[in-house]
Amino acid sequence: MATTARTTDRLLDAVQAGVTIYDLGRPLTVGMPQSPNHPPFGLTLPRRHGDMVRADGGSAANDLLVMGTHVGTHVDALAHVSHNGRLHGGVDAAAAQVGGRFEELGVHTVAPMIRRGVLLDVPAALGEESCPPGYEITPADLDATVCRQQTPVGPGNVVLIRSGWGRLFDDEDRTRYVGKDSGVPGIGADGATWLAERRVHAAGADTIAFECLPPGKGHSVLPAHRILLVDHGIYLIETLALEEVARDRVYEFTFLMVPLPLFGATGSPVRPLAVV
Ligand code: UVW
Numbered sequence: 445m446a447t448t449a450r451t452t453d454r455l456l457d458a459v460q461a462g463v464t465i466y467d468l469g470r471p472l473t474v475g476m477p478q479s480p481n482h483p484p485f486g487l488t489l490p491r492r493h494g495d496m497v498r499a500d501g502g503s504a505a506n507d508l509l510v511m512g513t514h515v516g517t518h519v520d521a522l523a524h525v526s527h528n529g530r531l532h533g534g535v536d537a538a539a540a541q542v543g544g545r546f547e548e549l550g551v552h553t554v555a556p557m558i559r560r561g562v563l564l565d566v567p568a569a570l571g572e573e574s575c576p577p578g579y580e581i582t583p584a585d586l587d588a589t590v591c592r593q594q595t596p597v598g599p600g601n602v603v604l605i606r607s608g609w610g611r612l613f614d615d616e617d618r619t620r621y622v623g624k625d626s627g628v629p630g631i632g633a634d635g636a637t638w639l640a641e642r643r644v645h646a647a648g649a650d651t652i653a654f655e656c657l658p659p660g661k662g663h664s665v666l667p668a669h670r671i672l673l674v675d676h677g678i679y680l681i682e683t684l685a686l687e688e689v690a691r692d693r694v695y696e697f698t699f700l701m702v703p704l705p706l707f708g709a710t711g712s713p714v715r716p717l718a719v720v
Contacts, residue, residue, distance in 0.1 A: 463719055463720065464694075464719070464720050465717050465718070465719050466688050466689045466692075466694065466697070466717065466718040466719075466720075467685065467688075467715065467717060468517070468604070468684050468685050468686065468689070468715075468716040468717060468718055469516075469517040469684075469685060469714065469715035469716060470516055470517045470613060470683055470684075470685050472485055472487070472511075472515075472516045472713065473485070474486060474487055475618065476515075476516065476613075476618075477612075477613060477618045477619075477620075477621035477622050477652070478512075478515040478516070478622070478652065478683075479514065479515070479622065479652045479653060480622070481514070482512030482513075482514045482515050483510070483511065483512035483515075484511070484512070484515065485510075485511040485512075485515050485516060486508075486509070486510040486511060487507055487508070487509050487510075488507065488508045489505060489506070489507055489508075490506065490507075490508050491504065491505060491506040492505050493505045511713070513551070513706065513709050513710060513711040513712055513713065514682070514710070514711045515683075515713075516683055516713050517681070517682070517683045517684055517685070517713065517714055517715065517716065518681070518682055518683065518711050518712060518713050518714060519551065519554060519646070519679055519680070519681050519701065519703050519711060519712055519714050520654075520669070520673060520679060520680040520681075520682070520710070520711050521546070521549060521550055521551035521553065521554055521679070521703075521709065521710055521711055521712070522549040522553075522673055522674075522677055522679070523540065523541075523546035523548075523549040523550050523551075523708075523709075523710045524669070524673060524680075524710040524711055525666065525669045525670060525673045525674055526674065527670045527674045527675075530674070531546075531548075531549055531674065532549060532673060532674050532675075532676075532677045533549075533677070535548055535549060543708075544708075545707060545708020545709065546708045546709075546710065547707075547708055550706070550707060550708035550709055550710070551703050551704070551705075551706050551709045551710065551711055551712040552703075552705045552706060552707045552708065552709070554679060554703045554712070556700075556701065556702040556703075557602060557645070557646065557699060557700065557701040557702075557716075558698065558699070558700055559600060559601060559602050559645055559646075559698070559699050560598075560600070560601045560602070560696065560698070560699070561601070561602045561603075561604060561696070561697045561698065561699025561718055562595050562597055562601055562602070562603050562604070562695060562696055563595075563604045563606060563686060563689050563690065563694065563695050563696075563697075563718075564586060564589045564590065564593070564595075564597075564603060564604065564605050564606065564695075565589060565593065565606045565690045565693075565695065566581050566585050566586070566589050566605060566606060566607060566608075567606065567607065567608040568589070568592070568606075568690065569585065569588045569589040569591075569592045569593075570585065570588075572608070573608055573611075574607065574608025574609060574611060574629075575607040575608055575609065575629035576629065577623060577626035577627050577628065577629065578623070578626060578627025578628065578629065578656065578657065578658065579607075579629040579656065580629070580630070580631070580632040580634075580635070580656040581605065581607065581629060581630060581631045581632075581635050581656070582634060582635065583634050583635060583637075583638040585635075586605075586631075586635060586638050593695045595695045595696050597639075597642045597644060598642060598643075598644075599642070599643040599644070599645075600643070600644070600645045601642070601644050601645065602644065602645055602646045602647070602648070602681075602699040602701075603639060603642075603644045603646075603647045603648070604647070604648045604649065604650075604681070604684060604686060604699075605630070605631060605635075605647065605648070605649045605650075606649070606650055606686040606690050607628075607629040607630055607649060607650055607651055608629075608650070609621065609623075609628055609629055609650055609651050610650030610651070610684070610685060610686055610687055611687060613650075613683075613685075621651075621652070622652055623652075623657055627656070627657050627658055628651050628652065628653065628656065628657040629651070629656060630649055630651050630653070630654060630655040630656040630657065630668070631649075631654075631655055631656060631668055632655060632656045632659060632667060632668060633667040633668060633671060635655075635668065636655070636667065636668035636671035636672050637671060639672065639678065640671060640672060640675070640676040640678065644678060645678065645679070646678060646679040646680070646681060646701075647672060647678060647679075647680060647681070648680065648681030648682065648684045648716075649681075649682065649684060650683070650684050650685070650686045650687075651682065651683070652682060652683055653666065653669075653682060654668065654669070654680045654681075654682050655667070655668035655669065656668075681701070681714065681716065684716065689718050694718065694720055696720075697718040697719055697720045698718070698719040698720070699716065699717075699718060699719075700716065700717040700718075700719060701714050701715075701716040701717070702714070
């Protein structure tokens with residue numbers, strides 16, 4: 445209790461001292477856009493105020509939360525994707541999932557992140573408001589963005605790739621953000637290799653699946669997932685809110701993120717912060 449209070453005080457001191465904190469997590473709301481691959485977000489109120497009123501007049505309301513771990517802003521653990529039956533490090537995927545949870549590469553093994561964060565505002569470098577639907581962001585685009593911003597990407601960094609698609613998250617037509625008919629912009633296999641060569645710790649984007657949808661011709665389903673999660677052990681963060689940091693041209697920050705310790709799960713909802 446005392447430690448929590450001290451930590452909170454320090455955070456408040458930092459805010460008063462002029463630190464700006466950007467919330468990179470999306471509010472979790474029923475009906476929000478999400479990948480159709482995952483169970484939808486549901487929040488109900490099975491016990492309402494007045495259902496059980498105590499003698500002294502007090503009552504409590506309690507929620508029931510049902511959701512896939514890959515909806516809203518979330519992190520993909522290394523257990524999420526396999527290739528030819530293998531997870532990262534050659535772990536046998538079938539054996540690892542016996543019992544319905546991944547002891548070895550589940551999201552409980554993803555340590556809280558306090559790292560240098562870099563926002564790559566790709567449409568700004570391309571001179572656009574947003575990348576076009578289904579556009580595959582190339583290594584040349586990533587280089588041009590780094591060059592424009594003067595923010596090199598290095599080992600251990602968390603790199604957040606803005607496609608501009610996040611502006612559609614609150615669109616009345618919930619199908620636009622998920623790109624049902626149009627596709628969604630993002631990196632492909634080549635962009636994933638670019639990130640892996642720079643040995644980043646994690647990579648994220650403002651879209652439901654991090655990478656370009658549908659995947660480029662000749663590529664397997666979700667090639668960037670395979671390259672980053674399976675081949676290189678690089679975590680992915682999806683459905684990030686990147687409009688505010690981009691608006692303020694904040695390209696470097698301290699990135700903070702704490703996954704829920706869901707033992708053996710393939711992913712976790714998160715509420716990442718960018719602190720400058
Ligand atoms: C998709 O919906 C594809 O995202 P995730 O990588 O979390 O499964």
